[in-house]
Amino acid sequence: MNTALLSRKIERFGVLLLTFFFSALAFAQEKTTPTVDVTTTTTKTTTIEEWYSNPIYWVIGGLIFIIIIAIIARGNGKRD
Incomplete structure (x- = not known):
């Protein structure tokens, strides 16, 4: 038997x-x-969500940032 097979x-x-x-x-x-x-007691607390914890604002901010970078990188399209 081959030693690799046995191994x-x-x-x-x-x-x-x-x-x-x-x-x-x-x-x-x-x-x-x-x-x-187990004995559980529940209390209802209301929390206010901050704007920066919402992912929709991050997505919109990222899109605006990409658009601004694209505009800056494109430069002046009119050349003489």
């Missing part, structure tokens, strides 16, 4: 064992009957 098979077997081991650990951490005792 590849051993590597795949090692990956298989690690996958099995980590999946067993993940299942071992689950409880069959979870006990949840």
Whole structure:
């Protein structure tokens, strides 16, 4: 048997064992009957959204910026 082929098979077997081991650990951490005792209270707060947190303003600002750069880069179209 070729040593590269044997090495590849051993590597795949090692990956298989690690996958099995980590999946067993993940299942071992689950409880069959979870006990949840949570008390929640909610309060309604109103927040004012600032203009700079709205993405529409950023898009419009970016478009205006690109248009201004294009106008400046184009330069004077009239040449004598």
